[in-house]
Amino acid sequence: MLIDKKIEIGFLLFDGFPIACLTSIVEPLRAANEIAGQEAFCWSLVSELGQKVKSSANIGFEADRDLSDCQSIDILFLLSSPVAGFGDPKQGHGALRMLARHGTTLGGISGGVFPLVRAGVMTGRPVSVHWCYEAAFEAEFPEMDARREVIVFDTNRYTAAGAAAAFDLALHLIEDRLGSDIAHEVACWFQHPMMRGEGVRQQVPNVRHSGSGEKLPPLVAKSVELFAGSVGQPISIAEVAQQTGVTPRQIERAFKQATGLSPSHYYRAMRMKAARQMVVYTKDPIPEIAAAIGYSSVAPLVTHYRAAFGLSPSEDRRRINRFRVEDNAPLPSV
Template sequence: MRKENRIEIVFLLFDGFPMACLTSVIEPLRAANEIAGQEAFCWSLVSEHGQKVRSSAGVRFEAERPLAECRNADILFLLSSPTSGFDKPNVGNGALRNLGRHGTVLGGISGGVFPLVRSGLMNGHPVSVHWCYEAAFLAEFPEIDARSEVIVKAATRYTAAGAAAGFDLALHLIEERLGGDIAHEVACWFQHPMMRGAGVRQQVPAATMPDTGDSLPPLVARCVELFGGHMSEPISIADVALQIGVTPRQVERAFKQATGQSPSHYYRAMRMKAARQMVVYTKDPIAEIAAAIGYGSVAPLVTHYRSAFGLSPSEDRRRINRFRVEDNAPLPSV
């Protein structure tokens, strides 16, 4: 690497970025430098214009320079909310393309994958997408290979799904640069029990039973997987039972015992969560959101959405927009 074998990492910050994603990468790198007794890693913060950036927690960060002055970085990570973007997309995306052409590895953590994909630089590359953004991501980028793995790491592109995944990614960088012993010691410093790698899937709420944290029974988990694969074209409970090789009554009993809900209500809740992602993190018309989760019209979506969240999709979107504009506050990110 350049600069006396140091790895230079640049964090491109947008308003609303999750602060934990920044610290979860920097802190293990800092510890690795201390343990190794050398500056194996260095880092800096940049923003589009060199302006201060406000995190999702409301803490403001001082950028050291604008993106246009970012040169010779080995790795550049985008940190943002899903709705973040460049003030001048042509200029910002051009700067990213220029860095990529000159050998910089480009990556995104959590919501940072959204502006990275919008730049066009992830075409043909798989992307790690946090489960809470999955529906919004697929709605905006149906052609991109979205993965549920915590880390998706290739030669020139790194993506990670959230702060803990960012910590894992930092451990991988440490292992590659300084060896497994130091990576393990860093993990122990922070009581990080294991280093997750490629192929490890995210833990999602649907995979556990209410109040217990235990895994869903295999039959229920298989049903949930089928539900997740049939959002835009809903599948009947009878068809789910048929595919799994049990009776609809067995599915009903298994869901009631494991979740306290009927399978149809559980399925509807999954669809409502997907709908809310699109309401909050996209600008898609409500009619398109209804179609995306399998409704033939807006009316039943509004009814079920109001039942789930206490207000209609349009009211929810207006509330979020007021939050962004009137309070000048970024939407909380993960």
Template sequence: MTKSEIQQIGFLIFPGFPMACLTSMIEPLRAANEIAGQLRFGWKLVSEDGSKVTSSAEVSFEPDCALAEAQALDVLFLLSSPGSRFVHEKASNGILRGLQRHGVTLGGISGGVFPLVRSGVMEQQRCSVHWCYEAAFRAEFPQVDAADEVIVTSGRCHTASGAAAAFDLALRMVEEVFGADVAHEVACWFQHPMMRGEGVRQRIPMQESPDARFPDLVARAAALFSQHIEETTSINEVAEALAVTPRQIERAFKKATGQSPSHYYRALRMKAARQLVLYSKDSFADVAAAVGYASTTPLKAHYSAAFGVSPQEDRARINSFRVRDNIPVPSV
């Protein structure tokens, strides 16, 4: 087999990248080579300067080369947290644009879509954005079409929302090279229940009711709440839109979620606020306005009640911890 028949895939890793996204792509590609008995996928790790990179799990990786030395790649995926930036931004972004001009397919997994878009290679293209980063992404890139689909291919760019989506994307690559039978066997090896393709929307976790599902009224009300984060709505307005009484919504939420609709709504707004605090450079006044608060004072009080830390403390600690005091910082 000639070298040109091997699809060479690079993984550009940034400090604090989610390790699961890397293994979720490499393992199915490795398994496909073994099952088919052919070496059709090769891969190498790349960092900006070629030095060791530590993942969000504090596991260190030795890259094969620096970005400037990444040659003969067919695909290059960026893996990072949302706040990751190149040390030498102008030069490294230029290298990415040059690779794209020379036919390399680029991609971003999870938070990797942030440096991918910052590089300038995603002009007027759609990309998959994990739901926990959506508010921060839209704040920084209002001109980019952020999709809630697990995988998006736009032009010659592939984006996937997280580690599970990365596995699906790898299976699709396997299917294109080896066929559906090998892709199916790879999925079976890893007990992966189904291969999701483009057009499949992300599933956002919700607190389950005792019978493991939201009743229709609660689901419809929750959808309206989620659509009114910046321009807030009231229980009365939601009830009017759904042609029910506020009391009906109160009872339904209490039974299904164990909390009032107002507390559920506030939790949605706090989750959006936390995305902006952790993954954007917006001022706290701008964060407050983005989630429907006229000033920072009530935002800070509700934020502290929800997460046990103030917005200032949360932002200050983002680069120093992944999980502390039972407060998770997403790395998906």
């Protein structure tokens, strides 16, 4: 299949972006060109002003162009950490909105969904949000339709949750452009077992498991789902029991057997993980974070946070800040 026009893709990089997300989409596109024997895809690195950008691993990347020189680009993906942003937000956001008006497809990979949404080009659209950024995203954008699906397509907006999802996204682009046979061969080149699409949910680690590799039992999995939906408005074990049609004692036994934790301790660990996302990836005051995960005061948050992570939320935030690559680019990012 000969392609008469190649697809030009830009990667708008911010300091602190994860390299894996870049290579996971570029490498399959490169392989597709080789297999097809033609340049079906081309790409370039973009930064706000054409400046050099440092990744989360502190490796520098030279930009091929600046954001004002992207009119010829068909698809522009944003790659960043959650708190990265433009040096001149008004101009940067305006440039993205102009590209959107002119028909450029826009997307965000992993933390790149944060500056994408801040630009105002995702209003009314669903967004794939990596599970480790979920609490921070919902705290900053409570009105957005944040989803745990690995990829979300919405007309000319593409979002993907992490590096493996970026690979899946590249396979979809290849399939649309060059057909399923070449997409399958690319997947085989990299031993990528399957191309995940819309509706596939992210794998999320358990707080603690037996290590057998088995999934959580249905009762425990359903309870965890209820916990996850009630991080900010705490739900009692009695309420979970009522909604699952069992007794609190049955839930206690099921959790102990499957996770080694009581359901209340498992739930607290989930809430602490959500709190830590907000500590690390937002600038919200600690009292607001406490309220966001259902605490009426800071004191119990500090007690439980210290028990979980060995230091207070404020100490943890100061520690993370010492690892910042630049002002708005913290580590880690995924």
